Amino acid sequence: MKAIAIANQKGGCGKTTTTINLGAALAKNGKRVIVIDLDPQAHASFALRKDDRSLDISAYNVLTEKPEKKRSFESCIVHISPGFDILPSNAQLSTLEQELITREDAVSVLRKALSSCHSYDYTLIDCPPSLGFLTFNALRAADWVIIPIDMSPFTLVGVGKLLGMIDLVEKKTGRAPQVSALATLFDKRTKYSQSILDEIGSFFGDGLFQTVIRHNVALKRAVSEGTSVISFDPTSNGARDHMMLADEIMRCEQYVPVSKQNESESGNDAKEVTFIIEAPEASEIYLVGEFNDWVADEGSRLQHAENGFWEKRMELPPGTYRYKFLVDGEWSIDHRNQNVESNEFGSFDSIIRI
Numbered sequence: 001m002k003a004i005a006i007a008n009q010k011g012g013c014g015k016t017t018t019t020i021n022l023g024a025a026l027a028k029n030g031k032r033v034i035v036i037d038l039d040p041q042a043h044a045s046f047a048l049r050k051d052d053r054s055l056d057i058s059a060y061n062v063l064t065e066k067p068e069k070k071r072s073f074e075s076c077i078v079h080i081s082p083g084f085d086i087l088p089s090n091a092q093l094s095t096l097e098q099e100l101i102t103r104e105d106a107v108s109v110l111r112k113a114l115s116s117c118h119s120y121d122y123t124l125i126d127c128p129p130s131l132g133f134l135t136f137n138a139l140r141a142a143d144w145v146i147i148p149i150d151m152s153p154f155t156l157v158g159v160g161k162l163l164g165m166i167d168l169v170e171k172k173t174g175r176a177p178q179v180s181a182l183a184t185l186f187d188k189r190t191k192y193s194q195s196i197l198d199e200i201g202s203f204f205g206d207g208l209f210q211t212v213i214r215h216n217v218a219l220k221r222a223v224s225e226g227t228s229v230i231s232f233d234p235t236s237n238g239a240r241d242h243m244m245l246a247d248e249i250m251r252c253e254q255y256v257p258v259s260k261q262n263e264s265e266s267g268n269d270a271k272e273v274t275f276i277i278e279a280p281e282a283s284e285i286y287l288v289g290e291f292n293d294w295v296a297d298e299g300s301r302l303q304h305a306e307n308g309f310w311e312k313r314m315e316l317p318p319g320t321y322r323y324k325f326l327v328d329g330e331w332s333i334d335h336r337n338q339n340v341e342s343n344e345f346g347s348f349d350s351i352i353r354i
């Protein structure tokens with residue numbers, strides 16, 4: 001199960017829209033998905049509502065300690081469509097922080113609750129527009145944080161605080177979620193959309209999804225119909241963009257660097273690892289990291305394989321190594337490897353453990 005938190009303290013940047021439509025798109029691809037609505041505003045619950053009843057049962061009942069309110073995770077789930085469920089929210093969720101204030105592990109209650117939830121491929125957590133207790137719980141539970149960033153002036157102001165909170169999670173737990181930015185509400189007719197997209201690109205580098213979510217009215221209309229845009233209008237730009245995003249996410253998941261025991265060296269535990277990158281336009285690529293002192297030379301150059309792929313085989317002794325590709329002079333993490341950690345330069349390295 002992969003837990004993905006969709007977070008940004010900026011209101012209205014597309015967190016809920018991303019959560020529900022990415023969820024529906026992953027489910028459409030045969031994945032088992034649950035949305036955790038962790039926002040007391042309950043917008044995701046409303047957007048995927050089955051009927052107009054306000055919800056008495058919510059994530060609060062799973063996370064509370066009060067015996068009279070406590071419910072099992074399974075009993076609070078609402079089924080939306082085949083392979084697509086939601087753990088809904090309601091306003092009571094905003095009281096959880098006060099209730100758990102004396103508990104030392106208060107910021108880990110969601111992570112603990114999710115640890116028993118194995119029947120899903122993806123858990124998507126819709127965060128509230130703040131960097132408080134609920135968002136911290138989501139970051140603590142997440143393997144991956146997606147930051148939707150809308151195309152408005154000063155949109156990156158505040159993202160640094162979220163990244164700081166993610167660093168804090170790493171310091172406290174020794175475990176950092178992967179971080180990716182997603183450009184949302186892109187409108188090619190407005191003159192600053194492209195310049196803001198460029199700004200986000202230079203800030204996040206490889207951490208920006210190639211998929212861009214365009215401004216599309218079908219996304220709003222689907223909400224008023226209580227369904228995802230994938231069901232509401234599968235041919236709309238909104239549906240296409242979220243299907244592309246799901247595709248990009250599933251592609252990132254498929255790959256882990258291939259490693260196998262090197263039989264010719266059976267006396268030690270070295271493993272042969274094949275690193276692969278798809279870069280049809282590139283003219284030279286190096287694989288550099290802690291295993292070769294970050295040196296780009298003939299020994300670290302990748303070979304051209306078929307269909308725009310490049311590869312490099314290396315024999316690595318047991319250990320944990322940070323690494324990156326250097327593609328025509330530009331740094332790139334290994335997009336096929338979900339293990340990434342932030343580095344001292346404010347960007348990210350891929351990590352491989354032998």
Ligand SMILES: Nc1ncnc2c1ncn2[C@@H]1O[C@H](COP(=O)(O)OP(=O)(O)OP(=O)(O)O)[C@@H](O)[C@H]1O
Pocket residue numbers: 010011012013014015016017018039041043127128129184185186213214215216217219220223
């Ligand atoms: N790509 C888009 N095209 C058109 N409308 C959009 C798009 N993305 C989001 N919206 C609309 O913008 C509004 C805010 O989006 P959304 O609720 O997803 O943001 P949010 O970040 O979850 O907000 P909040 O911070 O309040 O939780 C909604 O009315 C939504 O329908």
Ligand SMILES: [Mg+2]
Pocket residue numbers: 015016017039043044126127
């Ligand atoms: Mg929201």
